[in-house]
Amino acid sequence: MPPQRSITARVLVPFLILLALAAAGCNLTQGDQQQDAGTPSGSAASPAGADTTSGGAPSVQIVSPAEGQQVPANQRVDITVNTGSTATGFQINVGGRVASSVALPSGQSGPTEAILVWEPDHEGTFTLEIYALNGSAVSDPAELTLVVSGTAASSGDGSGACTGRVMVAQLNYRAGPGTNAARLGQFDTGETVRVIGRNAATTWYKVQRDGSDDPVWTINNTQWLRTEGTCGAALPVTD
Incomplete structure (x- = not known):
């Protein structure tokens, strides 16, 4: 259903929460953002009431999955x-x-890429509207229709080694657990790493990249690095 163009508090409150959190992130270093970057709360929301005509509005494209693809529920x-x-x-x-x-x-800055996550909880045909934000500027929605059919098979008990998948572009990795440590580079979107340790507060993870013998550190933010397996406090505290 197309987003409503009228501006109401019910529509704008969750959206403005996201904008405030994103704006706050611009004033903090990446390492200072030690909690998730914020998901709007509330039962209904649309960015439609925000500025969609600003010159700063990005244009969003869907790379995958394909239009009309079938996916299982609860996955x-x-x-x-x-x-x-x-x-x-x-x-x-x-x-x-x-x-x-x-x-x-x-x-x-410049073109960016991200892996977004949606988990359908029942069968049906769903149209997803995906918006890109740049400050107060919001793109027109890109639409994706997915067919949810069946239920996903169990993925196991999650007791395996901790791994992480990079979900956003331009995520730094560093020589140590903090922004005072040297920035060594940036991960590729979708890159998978092996998590081998953490700092005492579990706000930073020590990870091993494929093809590299030298471990690096990245911030523990579930929106930016999605982990699976035995992670968190179960990992050893390392220097």
């Missing part, structure tokens, strides 16, 4: 999106409600 669906210009976050609406959102790491 995460990864949706890869990109923009041709700077974006500070993305939001998925389904049936007029916020289904998922992510605020990107601070300092993003």
Whole structure:
């Protein structure tokens, strides 16, 4: 259903929460954002009431999955999106409600890419509206129709080794657990790493990249690095 164009408090409150969190991220270093970058709360929301005409509004494209693809219920669906210009976050609406959102790491510039997550809880045909944000500017929605049929098989008990998947572009990795440590580079979107340790507060993870013998550190933010297996406090505290 197309987003309503009238501006109401019911529509704007969750959206403005996301904007405030994204704006706050611009004033903090990446390492200072030690909690999730914020998912709007509330039963209904749409960015439609925000500024969609600003010159700063990005244009969002859906890379995958394909239109009309069949997916199982109760399993995460990864949706890869990109923009041709700077974006500070993305939001998925389904049936007029916020289904998922992510605020990107601070300092993003130029084209960006992210992997968004949606988890359908029942069968049916769903149209997802995906918005890209750049500050107060919001893109027109890109639409994706998915057919939810059947239930996903169990993925196990999660007792395996901890791994992480990078969900956003321009996520830094460093020589140590903090922004005072040297920045060594940035991960590729979708890159998978092996998590081998943590700092005492579990706000930073020590990870091993494929093809590299030298471990690096990245911030523990579930929107930016999705982990699976035995993670968190179960990991050893390392230097």
